[in-house]
Amino acid sequence: MAKFTFNMPDVGEGVAEAEVVEWHVKVGDTVEEDQHLVDVMTDKATIDIESPVDGKVIEVAGEVGDTIAVGAMLLVIEVEGEVSGEVEEKAAEAAIPPDPKSKQVEERIEVETSDASDANDALAADPDPEPLPEPTPAPAPQAGAKVLASPAVRARANDLAIDLAEVKPAADGRVRHADLDAFLSYNGGFAASGRARSDEEIKVIGLRKRIAQNMAASKRNIPHFSYVEECDVTDLERMRAQLNEGKGDRPKLTMLPLLIAAITKLVPDYPMINARYDDEANVVTRHGAVHLGMAAQTDNGLMVPVIREAQAKNLWQLAREIQRLAEAARDGSAKSEELSGSTLTITSLGPLGGVATTPVINRPEVAIIGPNRIIERPMFVMGADGQERIEKRKLMNISISCDHRVVDGYDAASFIQDMKKLIEAPARLLAD
Known part of the structure; x- marks a missing residue:
């Protein structure tokens, strides 16, 4: 009999350590070659690790939640005879890359977007959303079947x-x-x-641990301030309905593409909003392109897929990209590059409502924008005849949280005020 020390294999992409998220064996278990031993999570993915040998587990390193360095002991297996060089080579390659259809890649889990709730979904800004196709879940086991x-x-x-x-x-x-x-x-x-x-x-x-760590880092390192403004979206909603009447085979327009169009139209005048702050190097990078992150709740947790070059897309292109990225995030097929590199984030509690939110910034970004629920209530409006009258109007609050080290309060307020003007005169969104 010999003892084979199975070390944490190199999981690639410069990863130095991994967190144990689930053990599938324990001390005393007999294991076979290629048997699933443990799931570990890196900053890049959740990875299955399989046994390179047959034998009996006599020691395991750590409990669920512990972090193990690459090259450190993962477990010790008692084996028959001596351990060959082929086994050593197989052990070095024992980390099985995640199947994108069954394991969600967590390239970037940097923000829980409301102190009040974790049910954030950027697609829910539409008060009457068209449901997206849901991924086909694994069926529940039948009675009597082995679970x-x-x-x-x-x-x-x-x-x-x-x-x-x-x-x-x-x-x-x-x-x-x-x-x-x-x-x-x-x-x-x-x-x-x-x-x-x-x-x-x-x-x-x-995933929940990484969300917690990134949330804490954002609040610990960034001096947040929030600003909220009420917008009359009656005309915007009317325009959206008219556009959807003639959409053909294009995806239904929710409120989100319209809000993104307003944001990207204003960013050139407010470059400090579309920026990332490296507080270790003391460098702020003001980005020319808008790579817009959209917080989306999935079965695997909160994800932030990124709309690349949002400023170069029209409303229909934005709607199609939103739908594509949301589906990819939900079914686990999103690529790592689709979950990283955002320069500004938008988040929404959608139909869950809320008068106002104070979203947490997606570090190292310096701003995050949060549209809130649309409500109807009576308002005084000025008629064409110059007389005030009461009308039923659709109103929505828009929140913004900013990094006060980079963005001044006056600039954040001015940005939202200009966004309000665009939203309340929506024809300007379609003008060059």
């Missing part, structure tokens, strides 16, 4: 009186803690038997 789940997940489900056969699994068919969380949230916090779920401690790991 794929780790012992920890099974134990937790048993404590909560949850039948795992009733839980919708992830795309690979394996039920994880996140799937239990989703099941509980959709069942009002009660298990299938009707018993109230017991208290539980949940370790913050993986």
Whole structure:
């Protein structure tokens, strides 16, 4: 018998360490060559690591949530005979790249866009949205069928009186803690038997841990200030409806492309808004092109897909790109370059409402814009005859949060005031 020390393999792209997000084996387990041992997460992806040998696990490095350096001991396996050079070579290549259809690449999880809620979806700015095609989920296991789940997940489900056969699994068919969380949230916090779920401690790991770290870094390092203005979007909504009547086979226009058009039209006059601040080098880069991030909630957590060269796209092109990127983020096929490099972000709570939001900046950007819910209420308006009268109008608040080290309050207010003028006279959006 010999002991084979299996070190954390090089997962590529200059990654120096990885976080353990789920063990599939424990000390004492017998494993076979190519058996799935552990899932680890880097800044780039979630990766499966498989065993290069047959044997018995006699030691594992760390618990879920621990970080392990590349080249450090991951686990020790007791094997028959000596370990060959071929095994060593296979061990170095044991990290299996993520399948984009089953594992979402997390290139950039830099912002939770509201202190009030984490249900952000940039597509929800349309008060009457056209639903996007949903990815086909893995079917829930049939009664009596074997459910794929780790012992920890099974134990937790048993404590909560949850039948795992009733839980919708992830795309690979394996039920994880996140799937239990989703099941509980959709069942009002009660298990299938009707018993109230017991208290539980949940370790913050993986995607949620990275969101937490980036949120904390943004609030710790950036002196935020927020500004909110009310806009009358009655005419904008009327124009949107007219454009959609003749859209043909083009995607339905939501409010979002119109707001993006207004933003990109104004950025040349407010270059400090479309910027990134390297606070270590003390350098602010004011970008000429607008690479607009749009915060979108997915089953894998909050993602920020990026519309490249947004200023060069018309309304229909923006609508099509929004739809494409949102679908890619939701079904896990988004490429890493589609989830990084934004210079300004827009986020929306959409139909969830809210009078105003104070979104958190997507570091190292210096501004984030948040349209809020559209509401109808009576307003005094001036008629063509010069007389005031009361009309029912559609109103929407627009929030902006800025990095006070780079953006002055006067500039942020002026930007939103000019955006208000464009929104309230929407024909100017289509003018050169």
